[in-house]
Amino acid sequence: MKRFAIRRRPRRAIIAATTAATLAAALAGCSGDSQDPNTVTIAYQKFGSFVAADTLFKKVKKDFEAANPDATVELRAIEAPAEDYQTQVNLMNQSGSEAPDLIYEDSFTINQDADAGYLRPLDEYWDKWEDAERFNEQADAAVTGLDGKRYGALLGTDTRGLWYNKKLLEKAGVKTPWEPKDWDEILETARTLKSKLGKDVIPLHVPSGQPQGEEASMQGFQMLHTGTAEGDSGGLLFDEKAKKWIVGDPGFVDSLEFVKSVYGGDLSLDEQDALNANVSTINNEQRIPDGELAISMNGSWVPQAWIDSANKPWPEWQDTMEFVPMPTKDGQDPGATSLSGGWTLAMGAKATDPDLSWKVMAEAMNQENATKFAIEGAQVPVRDDIADDPKFSKAPAVNDVANELIDVTHFRPAYSEYPKVSIAITKAMEAVMLGEASPAEAAKTYDEEVAKIVGDDKVVKAGG
Amino acid sequence: MASTTVAAPEGRKGGTRPSGRPSARRGGVASWLLPLAPALFLMLVFFAGPIIWTVWVSFTNAALTGVNAAQPEFVGLANFTELFADPKFREATLLTVVFLLGSGVVGQTVLGLGLALLLQNRHPAARMVVSTVVVGAWVVPEVVAGLLWVVFLEREGGLNGVFEFLGAAPVNWLYTAPLFAVILANVWKGTAFSMMTYSAGLSEIPSYLKEAARVDGASTLQVVWHIVLPLLRRTIATTLMLVTLQTVQVFTLIYVMTAGGPGERSTTLPLLMYKEALQFGDLGYGTTVALALLIVAGLFSAAYVKMLRPEEVR
Numbered sequence: 001m002k003r004f005a006i007r008r009r010p011r012r013a014i015i016a017a018t019t020a021a022t023l024a025a026a027l028a029g030c031s032g033d034s035q036d037p038n039t040v041t042i043a044y045q046k047f048g049s050f051v052a053a054d055t056l057f058k059k060v061k062k063d064f065e066a067a068n069p070d071a072t073v074e075l076r077a078i079e080a081p082a083e084d085y086q087t088q089v090n091l092m093n094q095s096g097s098e099a100p101d102l103i104y105e106d107s108f109t110i111n112q113d114a115d116a117g118y119l120r121p122l123d124e125y126w127d128k129w130e131d132a133e134r135f136n137e138q139a140d141a142a143v144t145g146l147d148g149k150r151y152g153a154l155l156g157t158d159t160r161g162l163w164y165n166k167k168l169l170e171k172a173g174v175k176t177p178w179e180p181k182d183w184d185e186i187l188e189t190a191r192t193l194k195s196k197l198g199k200d201v202i203p204l205h206v207p208s209g210q211p212q213g214e215e216a217s218m219q220g221f222q223m224l225h226t227g228t229a230e231g232d233s234g235g236l237l238f239d240e241k242a243k244k245w246i247v248g249d250p251g252f253v254d255s256l257e258f259v260k261s262v263y264g265g266d267l268s269l270d271e272q273d274a275l276n277a278n279v280s281t282i283n284n285e286q287r288i289p290d291g292e293l294a295i296s297m298n299g300s301w302v303p304q305a306w307i308d309s310a311n312k313p314w315p316e317w318q319d320t321m322e323f324v325p326m327p328t329k330d331g332q333d334p335g336a337t338s339l340s341g342g343w344t345l346a347m348g349a350k351a352t353d354p355d356l357s358w359k360v361m362a363e364a365m366n367q368e369n370a371t372k373f374a375i376e377g378a379q380v381p382v383r384d385d386i387a388d389d390p391k392f393s394k395a396p397a398v399n400d401v402a403n404e405l406i407d408v409t410h411f412r413p414a415y416s417e418y419p420k421v422s423i424a425i426t427k428a429m430e431a432v433m434l435g436e437a438s439p440a441e442a443a444k445t446y447d448e449e450v451a452k453i454v455g456d457d458k459v460v461k462a463g464g
Numbered sequence: 465m466a467s468t469t470v471a472a473p474e475g476r477k478g479g480t481r482p483s484g485r486p487s488a489r490r491g492g493v494a495s496w497l498l499p500l501a502p503a504l505f506l507m508l509v510f511f512a513g514p515i516i517w518t519v520w521v522s523f524t525n526a527a528l529t530g531v532n533a534a535q536p537e538f539v540g541l542a543n544f545t546e547l548f549a550d551p552k553f554r555e556a557t558l559l560t561v562v563f564l565l566g567s568g569v570v571g572q573t574v575l576g577l578g579l580a581l582l583l584q585n586r587h588p589a590a591r592m593v594v595s596t597v598v599v600g601a602w603v604v605p606e607v608v609a610g611l612l613w614v615v616f617l618e619r620e621g622g623l624n625g626v627f628e629f630l631g632a633a634p635v636n637w638l639y640t641a642p643l644f645a646v647i648l649a650n651v652w653k654g655t656a657f658s659m660m661t662y663s664a665g666l667s668e669i670p671s672y673l674k675e676a677a678r679v680d681g682a683s684t685l686q687v688v689w690h691i692v693l694p695l696l697r698r699t700i701a702t703t704l705m706l707v708t709l710q711t712v713q714v715f716t717l718i719y720v721m722t723a724g725g726p727g728e729r730s731t732t733l734p735l736l737m738y739k740e741a742l743q744f745g746d747l748g749y750g751t752t753v754a755l756a757l758l759i760v761a762g763l764f765s766a767a768y769v770k771m772l773r774p775e776e777v778r
Contacts, residue, residue, distance in 0.1 A: 087742050090528040109529070116533035211725065272619070272639035275726055416530045420744060434727050 039072040044104035045085040046077040048281035049305035052377030060364045083213040093118040099350040101357040107142045108414040114145040120347045121149040125358045139382035152346035156379025159338040159405035168294040172196035182331040190267040204295045209430035211277040217422040224255035227328040227337040238413035247447035249462035256439035263433045289314040300402030301378035338405040424449040522752040528745030543752040556736040568711035571651030576658025602656030610720025613649040642722045642730035665699030701772035712761045733757040
């Protein structure tokens with residue numbers, strides 16, 4: 001018996017020690033914030049043909065660490081489509097130890113993330129930054145929250161329009177340069193392409209449906225919807241004066257009618273291919289270079305998939321692809337429409353050392369790096385000292401048409417509810433594509449969903 | 465402990481034991497709580513914690529971002545009233561039930577039982593080959609299984625290759641029959657589990673009962689129906705329950721294959737939960753869907769227990 005008494009003691013000690021260790025480990029795991037103050041983490045997206053942020057931040061890391069030997073820049077490249085990327089960053093933001101110091105963030109999510117308390121206002125740094133005056137006003141507006149504070153800095157902006165393959169259009173007997181005056185001319189050309197070029201060429205691609213997320217809503221639907229405006233009325237999702245979301249807009253139905261003409265008229269990809277989440281990457285990296293897609297409604301940045309630093313360079317694009325403005329519905333004034341967005345660099349509210357994080361941020365946005373990003377990301381620059389830089393003006397992906405579209409462009413109503421409203425738009429598109437609802441029915445469902453998202457008191461009838 | 469059997473008679477006297485373990489009495493609660501503490505702590509933190517959190521969140525408007533992420537508010541039963549009025553939820557529940565009946569009950573259980581019955585008393589080599597193939601599918605990770613089926617069923621996939629060879633028009637199964645496609649994949653992947661449990665159950669059935677029945681002139685089918693199945697009842701109940709719980713939770717396989725689409729045609733409850741909570745960022749509503757999922761699974765389990773309960777109260 002005595003032997004047991006002796007043996008018990010160490011065993012109990014072991015149990016106690018194990019318990020203590022487990023508890024300590026678990027508690028340490030829960031309490032989180034064990035971040036190194038000398039490390040600045042940057043979360044950014046790297047997906048498909050978009051590698052410009054990756055090369056930018058890799059360069060920033062190298063340069064910054066060389067100049068500041070004590071500091072470390074940690075890169076968290078998230079390989080996911082935009083929507084999943086945002087979910088991932090939101091989840092990181094909810095955790096004390098995972099929250100990134102700097103976030104590569106789509107400008108349209110700035111407001112909701114500021115509301116969520118994920119972002120740190122930057123005014124104190126921005127006001128003292130000598131380069132700040134280089135940024136144009138539009139770029140400031142895009143990153144200012146409803147509370148008037150600045151929550152980020154726009155890295156570049158963009159416009160949207162129609163990319164077309166000159167050689168394919170000529171082969172089908174369409175006169176080039178092709179400059180469609182209204183929606184009907186686009187559909188007419190697509191029908192010509194279909195009858196002349198047969199099954200091997202997809203005439204027209206309009207991003208549509210839920211798997212494409214914001215891309216379908218912005219590059220697809222809103223490119224149509226903003227073109228239904230007559231003067232000051234119509235074509236809007238949000239009434240800025242009344243601060244309410246618009247429902248019952250006839251232009252909404254018209255836009256869905258166009259989607260129906262495209263997909264129902266067999267002028268685009270099969271629905272099953274158009275509903276592939278990677279359709280844009282496949283279009284830009286395969287179908288367009290292979291001459292399988294004639295007209296693509298997309299962003300001014302698309303050449304980033306073709307230039308030398310791309311995954312699959314396609315040097316012939318310069319002699320093949322042309323970018324033209326998207327016409328308004330009936331060619332009414334101002335004749336063309338476009339949408340602009342852009343990605344920003346924002347600072348996390350939980351940034352371990354805001355001063356150090358700001359230094360990294362300023363490095364990423366300096367003239368040299370901003371120029372590099374504008375070239376590789378095929379951006380419309382927001383710093384006024386980039387346009388004159390010969391490196392930029394001679395870069396192949398620089399697009400004068402895209403830069404001029406800034407005059408007729410629209411910005412999304414990037415309020416907190418917008419991302420959900422945008423999902424409702426993609427649902428309406430998909431229902432029309434799949435023939436599950438007529439444009440009018442889908443628009444009605446959209447109206448109901450918007451009322452549910454924002455509340456009945458925050459919607460207003462179009463023209464009312 | 466090695467001393468248990470030897471000390472048992474003495475131990476029953478408990479405290480009267482003169483030289484025993486004074487500390488056991490003195491320690492009181494601590495003497496059993498302390499050794500349990502690590503396990504208890506882990507259970508509370510990683511098991512009970514998330515469940516309680518889920519229930520709590522379903523009564524709030526917590527979100528992934530926006531104002532409600534900073535200050536979630538208690539909204540009472542609002543999420544639940546919204547849920548029951550939501551046509552998407554009704555559709556997803558229906559799809560979940562069809563998926564469960566198709567792949568869990570009809571597919572896995574019937575096929576698993578059938579395979580187990582056929583494999584009984586076969587040549588060991590045949591048994592080994594068949595079980596290796598079936599279990600192989602079970603061992604494959606869900607993502608890989610999903611991708612395999614995508615490759616097989618897509619428009620330019622293996623199945624359409626066969627179709628083309630036979631002169632039939634190719635079909636994109638993932639698009640035209642998404643639910644059927646995921647049911648098929650889940651049957652393929654999950655049958656091994658029920659086959660193994662049924663094989664184990666079958667080997668427990670005494671062979672003299674079957675022999676006796678045969679001597680009385682029962683056919684093979686009659687033996688299965690009157691002897692084997694009644695004796696397997698408990699195994700069937702347990703397996704059905706486990707398969708149900710596994711099947712209603714299937715997420716990865718469906719997500720990889722169809723992501724719930726096209727439209728909402730293969731959005732089962734786990735996918736709806738994912739969409740609401742993580743894509744739309746509505747954590748409160750998403751967790752409400754999760755609780756509803758729990759209820760659907762619970763109802764099925766309760767139904768099995770009742771259906772297959774032996775006559776004696778147990």
